[in-house]
Amino acid sequence: MTIHKEGYTSLAIVALVIFVANALVHYFIPDATWAVWLTYILSFLLFVTILQFFRNPRRRITTDENLILCPADGKVVVIEEVEETEYFQDRRIQVSIFMSPINVHINRNPVSGTVTFFRYHPGKYLVAWHPKSSTLNERTTIAVQTGQGKEILFRQIAGAMARRIVWYVEEGASVQQGAEFGFIKFGSRVDVFLPLDAKVDVKIGDKVSGGLTVLGRFQ
Structure with missing residues (x-):
């Protein structure tokens, strides 16, 4: 380590x-x-x-174009169908991972592909589990399209303690599944938005590891 x-x-x-x-x-x-x-x-x-x-920590990450890996260490706190209004403008499955201060704070790409969308939003620092934190807090929004044409979106969200979000990607960049795309200092939350036909492999309350735990699968 x-x-x-x-x-x-x-x-x-x-x-x-x-x-x-x-x-x-x-x-x-x-x-x-x-x-x-x-x-x-x-x-x-x-x-x-x-x-x-x-x-x-050192991690041996196995890549698979059909799998969606967890982008962060933490606990699954939300799995629900929602309207994603910033980029997709349609219904998606949202999976949210809460990163506590004791978790590893590195964020990893859930899939390989090309970054099709990136935005940074300055904002508030509500607690990560607040319902409005995903739209009011400081955050980044990143969409990646895989080589098979599948597209997902993931969002780094700052919290009450996490006052700095770091990212290493930009629109048009190629990213590798499991590689680092950012870091949230002192924890917070990462939201992932999957296609409605994706199979979710986790449940609320599960403890997950970034780059190791399979979040879901493309159908």
Whole structure:
């Protein structure tokens, strides 16, 4: 397991804060052994917590043009038929994955193909499970068409804690199934919109892994 590149700056800032905090404790209350050790323990816990936010575990991903892979680690919280109004303008099956702060925060392409649509929307920071978060929060919308002409859409959504969405794709780019397309710092939610005839292979409450769990299948 390695540390994701998106964590380098955050970890450097945390390390600096920890160094300053420990230096101040040693300077002002050097004889208070309990305070020194408490600072050590809290510093260690803080650094380890931030470190796990940015972990990048090695994954052996098997690609298959008929499968739709999960784009993120987390828990399935929504499976329903909805009207997708931003791009498709028709009915789709929405599958939503909630990413908690303890999940891996890397986002992966569910399918291989060409990016046919991309939009970034600045917005609010409602909690990820709020019904309006998918339309009011900061978010990106990405549509990909496979080589077989199948098209899906997926959306990164910021939440109350996740204040920065990172993406690595643009319209016209070719993407590989399972490869990284973005990162949401400190968790939040990813929505996937599938064709109505797709077979969904997960159920609400399932814990899923990005690039490993099969979300659904094209028919």
